[in-house]
Amino acid sequence: MTTPLLEVTDLVKYFPIRSGVVVEREVGRVHAVDGVSLTLAEGETLGLVGESGCGKSTLCRAILQLTPPTSGSVRFLGRELVGMSRRELRPLRRQIQMIFQDPFASLNPRKRVGQIIGDPMELHGLADGAGVTRRVQELLDRVGLRPEHYNRYPHEFSGGQRQRIGIARALALRPKLIIADEPVSALDVSVQAQIVNLLKDLQDEFGLSYLFVAHDLGVVRHMSDRVAVMYLGKVVENSGTDDLYDRPVHPYSNALLSAVPIPDPRLNRTRERVVLEGDVPSPTDPPAGCRFHTRCPWNTEVCASDEPALVSHHPGHVAACHHPRN
Numbered sequence: 001m002t003t004p005l006l007e008v009t010d011l012v013k014y015f016p017i018r019s020g021v022v023v024e025r026e027v028g029r030v031h032a033v034d035g036v037s038l039t040l041a042e043g044e045t046l047g048l049v050g051e052s053g054c055g056k057s058t059l060c061r062a063i064l065q066l067t068p069p070t071s072g073s074v075r076f077l078g079r080e081l082v083g084m085s086r087r088e089l090r091p092l093r094r095q096i097q098m099i100f101q102d103p104f105a106s107l108n109p110r111k112r113v114g115q116i117i118g119d120p121m122e123l124h125g126l127a128d129g130a131g132v133t134r135r136v137q138e139l140l141d142r143v144g145l146r147p148e149h150y151n152r153y154p155h156e157f158s159g160g161q162r163q164r165i166g167i168a169r170a171l172a173l174r175p176k177l178i179i180a181d182e183p184v185s186a187l188d189v190s191v192q193a194q195i196v197n198l199l200k201d202l203q204d205e206f207g208l209s210y211l212f213v214a215h216d217l218g219v220v221r222h223m224s225d226r227v228a229v230m231y232l233g234k235v236v237e238n239s240g241t242d243d244l245y246d247r248p249v250h251p252y253s254n255a256l257l258s259a260v261p262i263p264d265p266r267l268n269r270t271r272e273r274v275v276l277e278g279d280v281p282s283p284t285d286p287p288a289g290c291r292f293h294t295r296c297p298w299n300t301e302v303c304a305s306d307e308p309a310l311v312s313h314h315p316g317h318v319a320a321c322h323h324p325r326n
Contacts (some may be wrong), residue, residue: 003078005209006040006063011072013055013062017284028237031283032058033069034233042176045203045210047224047241049217049256051280055233056213057101060179063211064098065089094124097170101182103162104184107154112135113140114150117169124173139168143198152279160191164198167298171202179211184219192216196223217260226316232291233283235310239317242285247326249319290322298323 012035017028033055039048048056061067063074065081074081076092084092100106107116117139118132127135137147143164154162163183170178180199184192196219202208214220219239220227229237229252237250248254252324255274262268276295281287287294293303300323308320 002041004039004075005042005044005077006038006174006211007073007075008036008038008059008063009060009073009075011036011062011074012070013058013067014070028284031233031286033062034286035072036230036233036235038235038238040177040211042208042209042284043203043207044213044226045224047220047227048211048213048230049215049220049227050230052215053232053280053283055283056230057181060098060211060213061231064096064179064196066098066244094173096174096177096179097173097175098179099163099166099170099178099183102186103159103166104154104186106166107162109154112151112153113165116154117172120169120172126173135172136168142171142202143168143208144194160187160195163191163195167195167198167202171206174206175208177211179208179213181213182215183212185215190211192219199223217245219257229256232286234283234291234320236292236321237317237319238310239314239319243314243317246316247317249313249317249324249326250321251298251323251325252292253319290324298325300318 013033015030015032016026017025017030019027021048035089036059038046050056058067062069071083074084076096080090081092114133114136117136121127121132121135137150140147140149145161145164154165157165167303184195187195200223202212212220224241227239227241228235229250231252237244244253245257248257251274255276258274262271274297278295281291281294289305290303290308293299296303302322308322310318310320313324314317
């Protein structure tokens with residue numbers, strides 16, 4: 001067995017809720033990420049899906065150590081990242097890069113494109129002087145921009161162009177892993193397709209691995225080799241892409257997939273839909289037992305008292321449910 005590129009084990013991130021004017025005290029915690037375990041092999045794409053607020057972005061930042069986790073383990077090429085100092089993390093920053101969700105807020109408005117992409121190369125000693133300019137212009141051309149964009153500011157570009165700049169910045173240090181946190185959610189549909197196809201081409205060209213976060217299940221299916229489904233801070237199902245879409249086991253996965261429109265109107269009308277009632281529980285006080293039981297159409301008494309473990313239902317397909325579907 002080869003060592004996974006990324007191995008996340010029981011990762012937890014709680015945000016304290018404090019109260020008091022003179023003396024602050026902790027009155028609660030937001031359970032943003034609560035015991036997530038994932039693995040990612042070299043050259044693989046792992047899709048991460050779930051409703052807004054389920055902890056996807058916090059998980060990505062905790063993996064990168066941008067938000068220090070409360071507990072758990074993050075191993076990259078066998079090296080433990082949790083607990084490392086900024087100096088120890090610096091050489092590993094070259095190997096793990098991130099494409100952020102908002103192409104407007106993720107670029108420094110006071111810097112030109114050449115500085116945004118070129119500064120990391122200089123900081124890590126990959127190039128200097130004319131070498132930086134040449135390398136930046138090559139990257140701009142590779143992501144579908146023109147070399148003369150080198151001297152422009154971010155406000156001079158459209159949303160899709162800014163996301164291409166973000167992709168070029170992520171590629172500048174020649175990483176092994178790119179964490180893409182909803183990289184197409186803020187873009188028009190036609191631009192989304194261009195960015196997704198660009199990411200696929202870059203993966204083949206540079207041998208990249210992706211942790212790909214998205215709401216659009218169609219995009220996730222197109223991009224991913226495996227898919228993990230998150231609900232309220234926990235992974236409730238993890239499987240190969242085709243197996244998950246053809247035979248979802250967890251009721252929450254069934255509900256997500258039943259909401260995806262089918263191009264054939266006749267099939268769309270006849271298929272069974274899973275309609276969830278109620279709101280997502282508060283992450284400050286998650287329900288006991290299965291966290292999905294308050295909205296699950298198939299819940300029973302055991303769901304409210306016992307938390308289900310991730311168990312195998314098909315080869316390579318695990319889910320946490322007392323009453324599995326399919």
